[in-house]
Amino acid sequence: MTETPLTLVTPARDHLPAFVAALERGWSPDTTAGGEVTRQALLTRIAEEADAVLAGMDDPKGRAGDVRLPDGSMVPRLPGFTRWLWADGFCGSINFRWQAGTEALPPHCLGHVGYSVLPWERGKGHATAALGLLLPLAHGSGLRWIDLETDPANVASHRVIVANGGRLTGPITRPAAYGGGEGLMWRIAL
Secondary structure, eight states, rough: OOOOOOOOEEOOOOGHHHHHHHHHHTTSSSSSSTTTHHHHEEEHHHHHHHHHHHHEEEEETSSOOEEETSOOOOEEESSSEEEEEESSEEEEEEEEBBBTSSSSSOEEEEEEOEEEEEEGGGSHHHHHHHHHHHHHHHHTTTTTTEEEEEEOOOOOHHHHHHHHOEEEEEEEEOOOGGGOEEEEEEEEEE
16 A cells, blocks of 8 residues: 655644544654643643634734743744644644744744654654645745754754755754753754
8 A cells, every 4th residue: 555645734623633633642743841731731722622723723923822831931922833744644743933024033932843743653754744845835934044953862853854955053052941951953945
């Protein structure tokens, strides 16, 4: 059986059951230390207000309200959107955030792009394909480049970024809201 090529889909009701099933199985779109809290909060919010959750995942004006960081602090939401990775079903998510008119991000934002592939879907090239599909959308925001942050030990993510034209710009110290520690910053020209 040939696997269907990966596509990016806008979060919507018809795909929501697959997203919820992945959350119930223990996956979180949040790869930071707050992933479990995010997973539980998403399940609760979807049960209470699914349409608002979906609307917040496609928010190019940044109007969906403040964002809670892993340390519990609240910050203004940036314009952004999430797309779900889809190939014979839900495979994960990728999101893009920016500030209008500048490549700069506020200090609490670790990069323009974040992605998470379901553990049982890893090793199939989904993250590489998803980032490649996202780049034209990011280019449409008017940015000249995007930055991505990774854990120094996440070699798989390093390969995903390099495969999409990324280059390492150096080590960074993560903000206290994310527990501090070292990260690596990467840049992809658009």
